[in-house]
Amino acid sequence: MIDQARRLVAERFPDALAALLAGSAATGNATATSDLDLALLVADGGETYRETVRHEGRVVELFVHTGTGLTELFAVDAASRRAVLQSMYATGVLLTDPDGHGARACERARADLRQGPPALGPETVETRRYGLTDLLDDLTDAGDGAERLAIGGEVLAAAADLLCDARRAWTGAGKWLPRRLREADPVLGPALVDAHLRLCRDGDPQPLARAARQVLDLAGGPLAEGYRRTWQGTIERTV
Structure with a gap:
């Protein structure tokens, strides 16, 4: 699967600053039908987007980011308290990284994960x-x-x-x-x-x-009687 991922990167993203294989294919838990998760860093001026394609018969999820886009998405993922993108970069396998952009992104991801999520108010x-x-x-x-x-x-x-x-x-x-x-x-x-x-x-x-x-x-214990909220223009979800 790594070789297949490298071929896709060479064909579709020859100018990428870095390419990283993530998900089950990177951790060794992939099955014969698993898709490929590929994160790609491209130069600023390009697009930040997600796309699903098929390559050599296998479904591939592409996560394409500029440096600015990746910084913004890291912040959004941290605020969501899920850190999905950080987990991809922290556990992924770098396929190409000629100038170290990918390695630096991976270290930022690991730093976010070590810091932990923001506390709920x-x-x-x-x-x-x-x-x-x-x-x-x-x-x-x-x-x-x-x-x-x-x-x-x-x-x-x-x-x-x-x-x-x-x-x-x-x-x-x-x-x-x-x-x-x-x-x-x-x-x-x-x-x-x-x-x-x-x-x-x-x-x-x-x-x-x-x-x-x-x-x-x-x-802090169960809460029923005594709970009160004043309408502030939005409905706050309780779960």
């Missing part, structure tokens, strides 16, 4: 506590299996947000959510993941409810 934490408290009431009361599964997914996401904030750890979505939870807390992270799996497999909501309540206690 006190009011945001309070609102998320309120949202998770409400979800746990719904999870306990739900009699319909489909509703219980839907609520369970929201409980997992809300608890993950609070746990990662409490541990100053990066969060994630999709396949990255369980990975980031396990990294954030070696006890509560796996407990949440395993409890959600048990809910999906057996329909039992109690392990997930217990794990989520432990996260709530870590974040």
Whole structure:
């Protein structure tokens, strides 16, 4: 896959300042049907964009950035508390980097990851506590299996947000959510993941409810009565 990635770079981006193979192909976890994730640095004056193409029969995700664009996207990804792009650069394999632009970008990514995400503000934490408290009431009361599964997914996401904030750890979505939870807390992270799996497999909501309540206690405890927000022109999400 590395050779295939190099051929694509040579054909489509011969003037790139740097090219980096990321994702499962870079970490050695790719399968025969895995796509290729390629990050490319181009000179300022070019475009910053994302594009999906097919090369030699394989789907390829292209992440093309100017230096300015990469700096802006690093800032956006850090603010999102997910650091998706930083993870790509921190764990990727440089394919070409004649002048060191790629190596410097990788080091910036690693520095961001070491620093950790920005903390949620006190009011945001309070609102998320309120949202998770409400979800746990719904999870306990739900009699319909489909509703219980839907609520369970929201409980997992809300608890993950609070746990990662409490541990100053990066969060994630999709396949990255369980990975980031396990990294954030070696006890509560796996407990949440395993409890959600048990809910999906057996329909039992109690392990997930217990794990989520432990996260709530870590974040300041359940919150219902006493919660109040004044309308400020936007609707603040509770989960």
